[in-house]
Amino acid sequence: MDDESRLDGNAAGGMLAEVFAFEMTTAEIVCAGCGTVAPVGTTIVYAHGMGTIVRCATCDTAVIRVAQVRGRYWLDLQGTRTLRIETS
C-alpha cells in the first residue's frame, strides 16, 4: 500500500458514522492480531475510492474494512476482537 493514501483513524470518522450510531474516533478497538487496545483515532487508515481500510498501528492487521457497494455497506470486522464504544 503506498504512503500517498495513508491517513489515520480521524479521517475514517465520517465513513464510520455512516454505519455506527456513535462517535467512533474515540471508540477503543482491540486488535484480533496482536491484542493492542487503541482509540480508532490512532489507527492507520487507507481510503480508496468507495472503501476504507482501518489498520492496527502496531501490527498492521486490517481491523475494519468498510465499503459501500450498490446501496449496501460491507463491513468486515475480522481483525477486531472487541470494539468498546462510548455512549456519552
Add this chain to the structure above:
Amino acid sequence: MAGTAVPRRLTWQLAEVAASNLETPETTSLVFDVPDWPGHLPGQHVDVRLTAEDGYQAQRSYSIASPPENPRLVLTVERVKDGEVSPFLLDELRVGDRLELRGPIGGYFTWEAARGGPLLLVAGGSGIVPLMAMIRHRFAASGDAPVRVLYSSRTFIDVIYRDELAYLTGLDSAVEVIHTLTRAQPADWQGYRRRIDKEMLAEVAWPPADRPHVFVCGPTPLVEGVAAALTELGHDPARVKTERFGPSGG
C-alpha cells in the same frame, strides 16, 4: 459529537459560501453559513462532497478552523496540485455558492478550554488549521491555559494565520508561538531554520512533569517523527494526540 447523550445522525447538508479570505498564496479560508449547524469541538473536521454533472463524486476531509463560538463555519483549504477537490474550492467557488458537507466529525483529536492546560500544539503546514480552532477557542472562551505552539512552514509567506498568531500572542504572554522555516528564511529571521526534531522539541515543549496536553497535526512523516521524539523525551504517549493528513488530500 462527543459528549452528546443522544447521537445525531450524520447527514449531508448544504453550506453557503459567505466569504473567502486568502491566507497564503496556496491557502484560503472559506467562510460558510450552515443552517442548523449543531456546533462542534475545536479539532473536529467536516467531509466535503462534490458531485459532477455526470454523477461522479469526490469527497475530502477538511479541519474546522473556526472556534465553536463563531456562528459561521470556517475551513482553511490548501491547494493540492492536481487535486480533485481543492482546486475547485479555491478557484471556482464564489460567495453565494453552495456545497455539500457533513459534520462535525471526530472526538479523538479535540480539546476544550475546560480541560485546561498546559497545551503543546505542534503543526506542519496546513496542520495548523485544527490547532487554530483550539487557539481561537482558548481566547473566545476566556480560557487561561498556557499554550505553546511549534509551527513548521516552508517559507515566511507560507505561514498560515501569521498576523493573527502574532496578534494573539501579543494579547496574552501565556500563549507563545515558535516558528521554524525549513526551506528559506528572511534575512533577519530569529526563529528556527530546520525541520522539527527531538532537540527542538526538548527546547520548546513543556516538561513531561507538567503533563501537557499535546496535539500534533501535519504530514504523516512530521507527525510520526514528533510523536516518537516526544515519547523518547518522556511524554506519556496517551497524552500525545495526533492527526495525519496524507498528501493525497486533494
